[in-house]
Amino acid sequence: MFGVGTQFLAIPQNSMELIIGINPVLNNVTFKPVLSASYGNWLAGIKVSSFGYNRNAFGGTTGFNVRYVALNDLELRSDRPTDDPLAIFGATAIAFDGNYNRQTKIGLLSTNLHYISMQLLDETATGFAMDIGIQHHMNDKINVGFTLLNLGRMSELNVEKPKLPVRMIAGSSYDFTFNEVDNSFFIALEKSSIIEGIILRVGELTNWNKVRCL
Secondary structure, eight states: OOTTOGGGGGSOOSHHHHHHOOOTTSOOOOSSOEEEEEEEEOGGGOEEEEEEEEEEETTEEEEEEEEEEEEEEEEEOOSSOOSSOSEEEEEEEEEEEEEEEEEETTEEEEEEEEEEEEEETTEEEEEEEEEEEEEEESSSSEEEEEEEEEEEEEOOBTTBOOOOOOEEEEEEEEEEEETTEEEEEEEEEEEETTSSSEEEEEEEEEEETTEEEO
């Protein structure tokens, strides 16, 4: 009914997120300008692209990101079986994000605002959503974090409002150095409104000079 669907907000935007998912303790503020871009093909011929820029500003890190998703081979058919469809059309979705991260007394506070637009045939829906997260250093080795994603609402599309994929993620990491190699062992639990049960992610991030291994 919704073509691409609001689930596109949960599609990974970079290689690290694709491998380990979102972990609130691994979203560190950088004080150097970062330019990022990605493109990929997913299941059912869905094409995904994104472009973002972040830099140090206003006492923290601020930036923007644009995500675009397209599905171009949907078919319009009548109730009577036919060889050829009545029409072939596409579905698109785009999200404009603005983010701001800042170190506070209680930890690293992250905020992200989304403007969302979806189109299916001649129907259009728009909406707004917000992400908010906190990361706290317990000591020089242990970090904990919590994130709420996609809190907001959409307008109607074909007389029904698309539901946003609300996600709650809690994570922790333990940092240690072994033979001059920096390591981070991490764990994260995620509860999503679009998936039954709880998602568990466990992994390790290793940094050696300029090489990063997951």
